[in-house]
Amino acid sequence: MSVDHSATNNHQLTSCDWQIKKQKISERGQYLLRTAQWSDCKFIVGTEPYQQEFGGHKLILAMSSPVFEAMFFGGMAEKNDPILILDVQPDAFKALLEYIYTDAVNLQSFDQACELCYAANKYMLPHLVGECTNYLWHDLFPKNACRAYEFAKLFEEPVLMEKCLQIICLETEAVLQEPSFEEVEFSTLIVVLEQDELRISSELELFKAAQRWAARECVRKGLPPDDGKSLRSVLGPAVGKIRFLTLTPSQFAEGPALSPLLTQDESFAILLNISSTSASCKLPLPEGFSNSVESRCRPSPASPDQPSSLPVQVGILASPAHRDTKFYCVRNILPQPHCLNTSILDCSVTFTVDRNIFVHGVQIPTQVLGEGSEVGTGSSPPNPQLGGSYTELLYAHLLDSDGSRLTYTHYTTRVSYGSLVEITFNRSVEIQRNKVYRVGVVLNKVGWYPMGSCTQRMMCDTVFFTFSVGQPSDSVRDGLIRAIVFSY
Template sequence: MSNTCDWQIHKQKMNERGQYLLETGQWSDCRFVVGTEPHQQEFSGHKLLLAMSSPVFEAMFFGGMAEKNDAIPILDVQPDAFKALLEYIYTDNINLQSFDQACELCYVAKKYMLPYLVEECTKYLWEDLYPKNACRAYEFAKLFEEPILMEKCLRIISAETEEVLHESSFEDIELSTLVTMLELDELSVSSELELYEAVQRWAVRECTRKGLSPEEGKSLRSVLGHAIGKIRFLTLTPTQFAEGPALSRLLTQDESFAILMNISSSTPGKLPMPEGFTTSTVARKRPVHLPSRQDGVSDAESSVISSVGGDVIREGHKYYCLRNIVQEPHFLNTSILDCSVAFTVDRNICVLGVQVPTQVHAGNTDYPHQPLVDSYTELLYAHLLDSDGSRLTYTHFTSRVSYGALMEIGFNRPVYIQRNKMYRVGVVLNKGGWYPMGTCIQRMTCDAVVFTFRVGARCDSVRDGLIRSIVFTY
């Protein structure tokens, strides 16, 4: 026999056989075009192996959203990261060698719902946290909603602030990250002057990036926005302020005079400060605890504890605000179905998740007949947004579920919401089939908590009725 026919004989382990299929492309039945020009690459794959590992690939190849294209474009992923993803799927091998690679691979692992790979990437990032990359890691963790990693990054920033500020990478951080740093009460700096000088360096670099003149005060202030007001000028001495910030281009003469008058006053903070500037006279504290790179929150703790605005959320008794259905028609979902509903409550509560109805067996003979089995595999995404559309929490859900039931979808982390403020919960269903929809009563009371629901602008109250229950505690 030739080597092309008996290659299996020489592969003793499954990962060796997977490696061979990945490298040679033998029996491949799908292709991916990954990345953008000029760094675009093409990869071959095997639908069965990919679907075995990822519910997203399962839906892509065998579900209602099955891809029909010859080559599947994936433009938002770097080729090296996609290659590493395939290597994990085919061989179980995870070869992380750099911070940047771990970030890229974590992104693609989240996209294709591979939680173990996400966990391994996150662990690598935890262990590779240093002042040089703490800000970038924070931005990554914030973007992909990794609260434990975010907290670790902030602890590094707080405990080793001077090193963070003197890293060249500090000048490349986002404005929102800069504001977050300036809002921390605990920072390891000798005085507020260090923060001011770092902010000035950042503003000069940002002006250069945006093609503005870094020599003009208006340009510097335009890129800084309200961040300048977070600096605690009133903690400086008159000499420190007069010989430093007062001479820079970041402050106008009127602002410098008002601040200096407050610093020199026997009751600082009593005189009018420039609009948007803090009146705090309390110097930043150095953290008592210098965090170890290995410090963290256990998986058990992270599932029941979250910090929001200083409050500690602990999972207590669950309540279910089940929305009463006025009528319940059935709807055939042929591809991807999204639904959402806005709501307010009359007291502060902690939202844990939602309940959504599972599919029912088809009753209309005009459509393909649904097999009469007891269960199917559900695949969906759910999130909670605030009134500005900012995502507070989310979850990917895949599980074997029974027909004609209610499934409970728990968010990745519980979130406190405030009374009389508008929030929106949304669900995206990725499985084709019949779903029971319906118009719901708009006002419900559950254990003394009053929920008022409002449907979206499209006024699709029937489809929004797919969100049957808000799961909460308080």
């Protein structure tokens, strides 16, 4: 019996057509995920009525996640099929699978990043957690600062927590006016009320926001939202954090004194303390109430006719008024073996900031090999304590995300070994928040330079810097750029 080998070959070619056409493993992974071909496990994700079913491949999942490895191949391997996952949203689980199968991360919103980060933590995918956290870092606004704070606290991200608190303190009025403030956790409400400096016009704003939160919490707990006892029961010690004594008598009498939150005795005692200048006429404040008379109001960062929210043109020259106070975002560094420059040494680092600033220059380390020491192949490490000086020769510039030069300088001067030197650009440039920029320095002197790995995220005053963003090739020997010199 004869066999038509050509027909067999044509059949094999047809059945394997997708493997042949897919040039990258990510494309083949995407095909398997989309078609569920050869899938050997199923997941039911989410809660009714929004549940979705997903097919998966145990080997691929276990290869990426130790949690999936234990689930499918561990001693307590999952026997149920399909596997029920109730605590993850379907869209987040789909994005999780996309990452596992294709390495793709396509974040579109703050909420999506939070949900995906929860799933990534659950299944122990630290790189994906980092991608989500980085997205949140650049998508912080008053409307989501409190939620981002709670997220950062949950996943122990202290730097992100600090940035959220900065936004809350600097843009308090906008934060309190957001409807989402009524949804914050009680512990977050306490944190806001415990801040010593907030950008508010008076303590009335905090009182009104706390009352709104309490009314909403009563609804969540099935309590009457207009009943004083119910409001106080959910607020607990929070009401005592409000600095009533910073209010004028009329402010208190026309506001908090009329609220069901306070009893008549409490209102009378507070009003008497506000109004009276004589200690003998004052009544003791109710237990747990703040006796602070110090206002926590911060002045606005911009005058009414020049609001800080207006868009700013990139690349304009900084006015002298903006140069009075300079700040130095000095990067924490983990020292590494020194680098020998034999001709020209390129170094650069990309960065973003969370608010518009003026960049004036950078700080870089000088050579560590003292004068009179021999520069050779480097059989022994250089001694940074030798002292002396040499003539440094370099070029530095600031580029935007398209590689266009915004400012630059040529630098030649006598410098000390083992020190930091400040390089000032020919002109200061104003740059925009959340845009990627790159500082580059070209060192032209032969000698040893101290290398190191620098922290990727730093806060200086109220400005947050994120370094080494964008394309990895844009940040080269970035440890040689130790600080960004700026003002705002």
